[in-house]
Amino acid sequence: xxxxxxxxxxDDIRLFPHSGYVVSYGILLAxxxxxxxxxxxxxxxxxxxxxxxxxxxxxxxxxxxxxGQASLGHAAFLAIGAxxxxxLQQYNVPFPVYFLAGGLLTGVVGAxxxxxxxxxxxxxxxxxxxxxxxxxxxxLARWESVTHGNEGMRVKTLSLLGQAVPQNGPTFYYLxxxxxxxxxVGTLNLLRSPTGRAFVxxxxxxxxxxxMGINVSLYKVKSFAISAAITGFAGxxxxxxxxxxxxxxxxxxxxxxxxxxxxxxxxxxxxxxxLGAIFLVMIDPFLTYLKDDMPGxxxxxxxxxxxxxxxxxxIESNVAAFASANGLKGxxxxxxxxxxxxxxxxxxxxxxxxxxLFFQLFPLYKRATFKRQKIYVKSERNR
Amino acid sequence: xxxxxxxxxxGIALGCVYGLIALGFVLVYKATEVVNFAQGDLMMLGGFFAxxxxxxxxxxYWLGFAGAVIAMAAFGMLAERVVVRPILGxxxxxxxxxxxxxxxxxxxxxxxxxxxxxxKIETPxxxxxxxxxxxxxxxxxxxxxxxxxxLCALLxxxxxxxxxxxxxxxxSENMLAAYYMxxxxxxxxxxxxxxxxxxATAAGVLLAPITFIHSNVGLVLGLKAFPAAVLxxxxxxxxxxxxxxxxxxxxxxxxxxxxxxxxxxxxxxxxLVVLLLKPEGLFGVHMRKKV
Numbered sequence: 001x002x003x004x005x006x007x008x009x010x011d012d013i014r015l016f017p018h019s020g021y022v023v024s025y026g027i028l029l030a031x032x033x034x035x036x037x038x039x040x041x042x043x044x045x046x047x048x049x050x051x052x053x054x055x056x057x058x059x060x061x062x063x064x065x066x067x068g069q070a071s072l073g074h075a076a077f078l079a080i081g082a083x084x085x086x087x088l089q090q091y092n093v094p095f096p097v098y099f100l101a102g103g104l105l106t107g108v109v110g111a112x113x114x115x116x117x118x119x120x121x122x123x124x125x126x127x128x129x130x131x132x133x134x135x136x137x138x139x140l141a142r143w144e145s146v147t148h149g150n151e152g153m154r155v156k157t158l159s160l161l162g163q164a165v166p167q168n169g170p171t172f173y174y175l176x177x178x179x180x181x182x183x184x185v186g187t188l189n190l191l192r193s194p195t196g197r198a199f200v201x202x203x204x205x206x207x208x209x210x211x212m213g214i215n216v217s218l219y220k221v222k223s224f225a226i227s228a229a230i231t232g233f234a235g236x237x238x239x240x241x242x243x244x245x246x247x248x249x250x251x252x253x254x255x256x257x258x259x260x261x262x263x264x265x266x267x268x269x270x271x272x273x274x275l276g277a278i279f280l281v282m283i284d285p286f287l288t289y290l291k292d293d294m295p296g297x298x299x300x301x302x303x304x305x306x307x308x309x310x311x312x313x314x315i316e317s318n319v320a321a322f323a324s325a326n327g328l329k330g331x332x333x334x335x336x337x338x339x340x341x342x343x344x345x346x347x348x349x350x351x352x353x354x355x356x357l358f359f360q361l362f363p364l365y366k367r368a369t370f371k372r373q374k375i376y377v378k379s380e381r382n383r
Numbered sequence: 384x385x386x387x388x389x390x391x392x393x394g395i396a397l398g399c400v401y402g403l404i405a406l407g408f409v410l411v412y413k414a415t416e417v418v419n420f421a422q423g424d425l426m427m428l429g430g431f432f433a434x435x436x437x438x439x440x441x442x443x444y445w446l447g448f449a450g451a452v453i454a455m456a457a458f459g460m461l462a463e464r465v466v467v468r469p470i471l472g473x474x475x476x477x478x479x480x481x482x483x484x485x486x487x488x489x490x491x492x493x494x495x496x497x498x499x500x501x502x503k504i505e506t507p508x509x510x511x512x513x514x515x516x517x518x519x520x521x522x523x524x525x526x527x528x529x530x531x532x533x534l535c536a537l538l539x540x541x542x543x544x545x546x547x548x549x550x551x552x553x554x555s556e557n558m559l560a561a562y563y564m565x566x567x568x569x570x571x572x573x574x575x576x577x578x579x580x581x582x583a584t585a586a587g588v589l590l591a592p593i594t595f596i597h598s599n600v601g602l603v604l605g606l607k608a609f610p611a612a613v614l615x616x617x618x619x620x621x622x623x624x625x626x627x628x629x630x631x632x633x634x635x636x637x638x639x640x641x642x643x644x645x646x647x648x649x650x651x652x653x654x655l656v657v658l659l660l661k662p663e664g665l666f667g668v669h670m671r672k673k674v
Contacts, residue, residue: 116658116659128655131610252606256483263480327490327492330488331488334489334490337484338466341480341484342470345473
């Protein structure tokens with residue numbers, strides 16, 4: 001086990017606490033760079049979605065994970081970014097300009113949402129963000145001169161420095177990866193600055209933060225703006241990836257998916273956003289696999305345990321029918337969410353930390369280290 | 384003028400529908416400070432139970448209704464035991480996510496079992512209208528209004544006048560203190576989930592002639608009933624119904640007088656404005672903790 005001796009503040013806030021971090025993240029980066037040459041184009045395309053979802057996840061983590069303000073309206077921010085891109089692109093605005101414009105505009109809208117949200121907490125904030133998302137969705141559907149209403153908008157192929165960047169090619173993947181990495185590094189820097197510490201202080205106790213001299217309103221609005229801006233950047237990439245956007249893509253369902261991303265990944269660290277995005281996006285290929293291969297495998301297992309040939313093929317067709325049932329995806333989603341909330345509240349990254357600690361402390365690991373304390377309901381109405 | 388009255392009445396009827404679902408939200412919140420996002424889906428499931436009893440097994444309407452209510456009360460207890468009890472007391476957000484997960488699960492399982500078509504239950508109120516002058520009221524809508532008023536009054540009395548109701552309010556205020564006072568908190572929570580599932584079932588069955596039953600009806604109506612509960616101040620039973628009626632009236636007025644598209648958004652705009660002015664809702668109680 002490695003002991004880190006910290007002798008000054010600089011040691012404490014270092015991005016790479018020791019050389020092991022540089023090596024492991026270097027290897028990860030190298031793997032991500034060679035990914036498009038190794039993986040099938042379908043998987044690369046899924047990786048692009050992972051990058052976009054993870055970027056949104058990072059944005060949502062700033063707001064929900066670090067400032068403690070729940071939001072079920074991030075699909076609206078994504079929509080604003082995406083529509084800004086699609087609209088400006090019609091007038092031949094170059095990509096870097098509308099990329100920045102998409103993020104900035106979404107950030108301004110986020111700040112505007114943040115002001116009314118100042119007085120709201122808990123469930124009232126959740127419903128306010130849901131209402132905001134509904135209103136944005138309806139505006140997009142009705143403001144036909146700009147958004148073309150329910151017909152949707154076509155997004156042309158991205159062109160960068162005079163080169164076309166098709167949304168299925170490796171260059172687009174590198175672009176999304178770069179945006180994700182810049183977002184993560186930027187957010188890490190933000191979180192070790194006074195602003196980030198103020199966010200965390202507000203999350204842990206608003207009263208305590210206020211009495212330490214933190215301007216709670218200002219930082220909440222900042223948190224909303226930054227979170228929205230990051231989501232707006234992701235929205236621009238999202239529009240290009242899909243190459244067609246329409247209002248019904250940005251529903252409450254999508255906002256819930258973003259929350260699932262950080263919930264499954266873990267809400268206390270940026271790793272959570274990435275792990276959650278991988279999990280959520282890769283569920284589709286997994287379900288396809290389940291549909292295609294599972295019946296055969298289960299029938300094979302049954303046959304190995306001595307089932308007759310007729311029984312095995314009967315099992316195979318039953319499993320196939322079950323796997324291709326219409327609502328299976330929703331049911332799996334539901335079960336996954338419930339199981340994570342009940343049994344893995346720290347998410348995938350929490351599980352990774354537990355496994356790591358197990359090996360670090362090898363014979364001495366105690367399960368109780370991560371055990372949740374018993375808490376009793378106390379009214380949140382008295383604050 | 385007649386148009387206005389007709390719109391007002393149909394808005395009130397629609398609003399009572401929302402209010403009836405919102406009652407379920409408020410019940411669970413009042414007793415445990417848990418926001419149950421699966422409330423609409425419980426309503427949907429109750430409707431499907433009633434459909435199974437009445438439409439498929441051919442039971443008498445009232446018998447089927449009672450059967451569905453009892454079955455759903457048991458289901459509510461089961462859902463509480465499996466999903467909510469292990470995380471009771473943890474941050475509200477995790478419980479919201481767990482109930483959203485429960486809602487997903489119920490929707491798709493119901494879709495797998497009963498299919499995704501629209502179903503209809505034959506009720507004694509399905510046909511016929513009441514005419515007052517030139518005003519026309521359908522019996523199915525009147526039945527919803529009557530049921531909402533009755534249920535609201537009963538629940539209000541239950542929470543404010545009975546020992547069990549007081550125990551429920553106490554356990555939401557401070558669970559540990561309630562334990563010390565000898566309140567069986569686990570049983571209280573279990574009972575309140577049973578009641579709220581039963582109320583949801585009543586809503587689902589009464590709605591069946593108006594909206595039909597399909598696997599997404601809970602999501603659609605739940606998303607309207609939720610603002611209703613918030614508008615009324617989440618912890619107030621009369622507030623839920625008033626909020627529901629307000630949302631219903633706003634929706635039907637906006638649908639009639641404003642251009643197309645406002646109908647769906649108007650309730651949310653009003654909700655945002657109300658929340659800006661009164662962050663605790665119309666009937667919410669504002670409380671502060673002494674530090």
